[in-house]
Amino acid sequence: MQSLLILVPLVCLMLFNLPWKRGVGQAVSFGAGLAFLAAQAAAALWAMLSGGEPFADPLAGFLVFKTSADGLTWVMLLTIAVVAASSLAVSRAAFTDEKDRFYFANLLFVSVIGMNGAALSGDLFTLYVFFEAASVASFILIAFRRGMAGLEGAFKYLVMSTVATVLMLTGVGFFMLAGAGTSFAEVRAACLQSAHPEFARVGGLAFMAGLFIKGGMVPFHGWLPDAYGTAPGPVSVLLAGIVTKATGVYGLIRLTGSVLPMMPEVQTLLMTLGIVSIYAGALAAIGQSDYKRMLAYSSISQVGYIVLALGCRTPLALAGAVFHLLNHAVFKSLLFSNAAAVESRLGHNDMNRMGGLQAQMPWSSLSAVIGLLSTAGIPPLGGFWSKVIILLALWQAGFHAAAVLALAASLLTLAYFLSMQRRVFFAKGTETGSAVTEAGAAYLWPQLALAGLTAAIGIGFPFVYRFLLTPIQQLLW
Amino acid sequence: MNLAGIPFFDACGIAGALLLAAGLYYLLVTSNLIRAMIALELMIKGVTLFLILAGRVTGRQDLAQALVITLIIIEVVIMVVAGGLVLGVFRNTRSVGSRQIRNLKG
Amino acid sequence: MTVDLILLGLLVLAALWAVLSVRLMMSVIGLAAVSVAVSLLMFRLDAPYAAMFELSVCAGLISVIFFVAISFTKRLTAEDIRTHRKERLRKTVWLPFLLAGLAILLVARLKSPGFAPAPDPGGDVRTLLWGGRHLDLIGQIVTLLAGAFGVVVLFKEKNR
Structure with missing residues (x-):
């Protein structure tokens, strides 16, 4: 079944663009997209619950695809489907032009194929190829409206992403010098028993440096707020919710969790970068007045938790990292959908010119509260549990200082989010009593569904732990 | 094969590293979008040479060539998209040269 | 061997040409020359298919993309040269030397296998x-x- 997750959207994409009669492709793309993403989510859930795929690959004898899937892959596929579906739903309202919607749906498909391929690949170079497919789609999507800010944000992302891929390929070259091919298994073997272990080590560091840039870790985060902040609403949902996570952060989890062996200096590097990202992101978020830029800095801060957990490198920490990635995807796409809804009604993102939207947009306000409480780690929402697991893993492994620092940063998170909620919705301000109306259903439903999901993950935590996180703990070697 | 005391393969490795360094330098020095594209190209050239060299040294030319062919295709797509972005910037401001990309080094 | 020596020299000169010339068009020509040199080096390193791709796609197609992009901005040439001169002097001129030194040190440090050619061409x-x-x-x-x-x-x- 694995190859279908790449081939079906590819075939759909080609079918949409055949020279049909006017409007047929446009009409079909939205429904087909939602149907495919729902099927993907269902397949991933099935695989997690039953421990096997719903059906065997019908193309197995025909194509020699070297895909591989494990617990982490299924979690990624589920997350990709959820976020992409929300982004597609929001795009329905955000783009008024029929043609724009069609191009958006096409590029979203490209992006989904890229992320699915990356999640299913068992080879470092194939990982790079699919990352590029997803990234190229993102460059175009950020510049979708062809305004100056979007074009600049896209170009900056393009430059940083290309530098990152150069670093990753340098890593691949060093792995080859160490005597390996490019598949995970070969690289792992080369790290353990190579004639030249120093090459494998340099290769691992170079590849990791590239992933740091792609994931937006703090010394390399310059492109991220511009890209998120300047992209159109549904694009920033997709980008912040999943694209940078499924490229940079997923790559880091794979590389440190199941490819590279334990290297003390790498663990120290990851933990340091994690802590620095958590604090730098949170402090920068406090100073922002642009809603979307603030969310972007908050993203940097949350990714810091994931990297911190990866630095700990115990089975529990790995499960916590993956769980936090899932939670982060849910609540960040919720908050970015919220930002898109507010932007669609007001036409700007400046929080100083908002205020008092509570009366006019009560449902948006409610979903924003749920999203921010989950981000700040308030029980019983999903974000609480993943932070608890990460902190617990850090404490168990003896990194007490890191655990305390990470816990303290939660207060900062709560601080900037409450300030945001006050400035946008609760406090009296420019918009008090204005004629703004609640955002339309296409904006509200994804938000409410995601809010329900983050609550469900939190309440059903024992279930989630058993089916999602237990298999992941066995990945570490 | 020796070149002034340095083995040929080592010399190729150094040349690849020089290309990387030249590209990075150019990227940091310039604020012109087209020059930034040239800088990226130089870096990609460096890594291409390095991959082929790694394949030659370890006797995996087939693998190295397969990787490089894929890399070249992707490189072209990225440059086309970058060209499209530069064109868009030009249409917006009628100038590419004087426009600073702020915080590019972030 | 002489051919290799000439190719490597050409590569380094072309890269310097691309980086140091103030005129954008000259930079692009330098880049195309780098492409050609890399491609010929690939032939010398027994990678003919990749070399063909590099020669046709990079030296050909990508140069065309650059020429088209430059032709859109032609009338800005004088302004571009002025700003580039200023920036180049103001910013880190020492950086390439530092990086090149680091690269050479790295290669020297990692030289232990001596980069011997593999007996089997693969x-x-x-x-x-x-x-x-x-x-x-x-x-x-x-x-x-x-x-x-x-x-x-x-x-x-x-x-x-």
Whole structure:
């Protein structure tokens, strides 16, 4: 079944663009997209619950695809489907032009194929190829409206992403010098028993440096707020919710969790970068007045938790990292959908010119509260549990200082989010009593569904732990 | 094969590293979008040479060539998209040269 | 060997030419020369298929992309040269020397295997690409599709 997750959207994409009669492709793309993403989510859930795929690959004898899937892959596929579906739903309202919607749906498909391929690949170079497919789609999507800010944000992302891929390929070259091919298994073997272990080590560091840039870790985060902040609403949902996570952060989890062996200096590097990202992101978020830029800095801060957990490198920490990635995807796409809804009604993102939207947009306000409480780690929402697991893993492994620092940063998170909620919705301000109306259903439903999901993950935590996180703990070697 | 005391393969490795360094330098020095594209190209050239060299040294030319062919295709797509972005910037401001990309080094 | 020496010298000179020339067009020509030199080096390193790709696609197609991009901004040439001169002097001129030194040190430090040529020239790239790396090919197709959408979306005349 694995190859279908790449081939079906590819075939759909080609079918949409055949020279049909006017409007047929446009009409079909939205429904087909939602149907495919729902099927993907269902397949991933099935695989997690039953421990096997719903059906065997019908193309197995025909194509020699070297895909591989494990617990982490299924979690990624589920997350990709959820976020992409929300982004597609929001795009329905955000783009008024029929043609724009069609191009958006096409590029979203490209992006989904890229992320699915990356999640299913068992080879470092194939990982790079699919990352590029997803990234190229993102460059175009950020510049979708062809305004100056979007074009600049896209170009900056393009430059940083290309530098990152150069670093990753340098890593691949060093792995080859160490005597390996490019598949995970070969690289792992080369790290353990190579004639030249120093090459494998340099290769691992170079590849990791590239992933740091792609994931937006703090010394390399310059492109991220511009890209998120300047992209159109549904694009920033997709980008912040999943694209940078499924490229940079997923790559880091794979590389440190199941490819590279334990290297003390790498663990120290990851933990340091994690802590620095958590604090730098949170402090920068406090100073922002642009809603979307603030969310972007908050993203940097949350990714810091994931990297911190990866630095700990115990089975529990790995499960916590993956769980936090899932939670982060849910609540960040919720908050970015919220930002898109507010932007669609007001036409700007400046929080100083908002205020008092509570009366006019009560449902948006409610979903924003749920999203921010989950981000700040308030029980019983999903974000609480993943932070608890990460902190617990850090404490168990003896990194007490890191655990305390990470816990303290939660207060900062709560601080900037409450300030945001006050400035946008609760406090009296420019918009008090204005004629703004609640955002339309296409904006509200994804938000409410995601809010329900983050609550469900939190309440059903024992279930989630058993089916999602237990298999992941066995990945570490 | 020796070149002034340095083995040929080592010399190729150094040349690849020089290309990387030249590209990075150019990227940091310039604020012109087209020059930034040239800088990226130089870096990609460096890594291409390095991959082929790694394949030659370890006797995996087939693998190295397969990787490089894929890399070249992707490189072209990225440059086309970058060209499209530069064109868009030009249409917006009628100038590419004087426009600073702020915080590019972030 | 002399051929290799000339090629490496050409490569380094072309790279310096691309980086140091103040005129944008000269930079692009330098880049094309780098491409040609890298491609010929690939022939010398027993990678003919990759070399053909590099020569046709990079030295050819990408140079065309650059020429088109420059032709749009032609009338800014004088201004560009002025700003570039200023920036180049103001910013880190020492950086390339530092990086080159670091690179050479790194290579020297890692030289332990001495980069000996492998006795076995390896398998055929066509067999590997079509037989073992299907997923890469699919990835290429997807990326090309993304590029096609990029052309459609980005090159469209702005109508708002």
